[in-house]
Amino acid sequence: MTIKDIAKEAGYGVGTVSRVLNNNPNVSPQARQRILEVIEKYHFQPNTNARRLKQQTAQGIAMIVKGTHNMLFAQVLVELQAQCNAAGYSSMVYYIDETDNEVEQAARICAEHKPYGVIFLGSHREHFTHELTQLGVPCLLMTNSAADCAIENLSSVSVDDMSAAARMTDHLCALGHRDFGIIGGFLDTSQPSAARLSGCLSVFSRMGLAFEASSRYVAARYTLEGGYRGMERLLEQCPDVTAVFAFSDIMAIGAIRALRDHGLRVPQDVSVCGFDGLELADYLIPRLTTIRQPAQKMAERGVSILIRCIREGAEAVHELIPYQLVEGESVLTINNKEE
Amino acid sequence: MTIKDIAKEAGYGVGTVSRVLNNNPNVSPQARQRILEVIEKYHFQPNTNARRLKQQTAQGIAMIVKGTHNMLFAQVLVELQAQCNAAGYSSMVYYIDETDNEVEQAARICAEHKPYGVIFLGSHREHFTHELTQLGVPCLLMTNSAADCAIENLSSVSVDDMSAAARMTDHLCALGHRDFGIIGGFLDTSQPSAARLSGCLSVFSRMGLAFEASSRYVAARYTLEGGYRGMERLLEQCPDVTAVFAFSDIMAIGAIRALRDHGLRVPQDVSVCGFDGLELADYLIPRLTTIRQPAQKMAERGVSILIRCIREGAEAVHELIPYQLVEGESVLTINNKEE
DNA sequence: CTGAAAGCGCTTACAG
């Protein structure tokens, strides 16, 4: 069933059928009505490939998400889609494997779907090379700064990871904590984890605190199980910790469960804080002390920046969004008896 | 940049270029090499629309997800994608608004992308009419039975909601509970909630228990906040409840937090159980007693069924997957002093 | 192994 069949059945030419399909006003009411009838009768759907081939048209905004397990991404994604729709762009989500090269995948997706722009959620820094410019469309990295990539078509929106981690560390220190454990991502691949760790370290050094990273920083996946196992390793390697900083809320949940399974209570025995500020964090018992990355605000800024790049050919920008320290119930003041 | 430009630059015809693009063996090594060079030089990507227009080719399997907030869907989705990839199909995820008509959206998506098949996660039963057959491809509804829809191209894979809810209710009764509250979805739109409620009711009536649905069944959205507010309403309407059955784990988390905020502990004061069996349920404190819907198993069966329909034109089937009652720490035995 | 040509289903000036 093609436009030709419709034309024949309706007794008009293909051009006229095409016009009614495209809401072109230059069609007589009776022609329109008759053609609409036939279209309805056969539930005709014009071939999009042919249509696009002619129109050379693009397709909204592609969102490439690395890993389906990240709840922060899920939250940001919802907001991104809402913002895109509000701005009149359709959006398309592509989940790719955590081990895939997102830039290669983006090239494939651009070739197939010709989006106006591409948004990345999650990234391995090493993949973001100048090859990205060959995509030929504006790109945006979410929740992760790409300022130091210096790729001309790549913008980014994120919180200042280093500063946020430092802020949380300061908070814990102010409450009397001195013996820290950290559960974060793998430093060679997770840029945000590296930034957050350096934020923590800067506070430690300012406070004159020793921090044996080899035993007190545990690298794990950003999952419940990662947090759980990471906490178990911390308990082995430095059972004296009074405060554990998990670099994601999900990891923090895993860590809290591990502590409980080892007979320790949060926050009475050990304080635990997270990072992300998921809605979930606010419903846990204890409510999680965490750094909130404002998903809606980030999405709003991200889409706005990307659209300026698309429509006006604006230059890439790297924007930092204010984070927020959320005080929950998972962190307690400590009286350091040793001091 | 088109195949024609490449052909000219390489000194061959477009046919030959097309052949190397498609790995057709009928190309001399030197032609292949030369053409590949030129392709590489310009980073040429063939136009997918043109390609598809010619090949009339389809595109893997479309997954239409209603609402981005459902964690069970997120889990199932991951498994579905893995299964599709393993079977050699690419997959594409389309999130649609909770208020959208998923069948209309599916029609649009089929017209645009011509998938081999469509998988629905989440549904309003009323939208699943015989219009679905006009999609012309096999469809599959996940986590929700479509047996009574009797649509010839629609299969489904789900647990037996009624039986699962009855099983959980039996379990609670066996532990001595008599005063129940239920937090579920809106019965007019959520088919699974209706089935689960009827499972509960069947046990109540078998046990000779009165259940005033108007006050003891609270309808809410399947969200943390829905669970929280639902629990608050239960506390108002029937403060005597000893056991609360939430029809999703996420709702259960919200309910537990609400109880805590009203000075009640779980499970010491009130028992709470969920439904879904998310990985998260196993990391909460207390671990959640829940019905596990085996995401991996369901995805495996779903994809296998859909592929048989696609490849062999097999008839739609409606398969029930065994659920599992997971005993966590959120439910306690009760001594009914009144008896 | 290669090229010229037809055709996929549509849109859009162009001429009427």
Add this chain to the structure above:
DNA sequence: CTGAAAGCGCTTACAG
């Protein structure tokens, strides 16, 4: 307002 025709970029028999 309408139709005939060109052409979007590719693939694929067909003939050599």
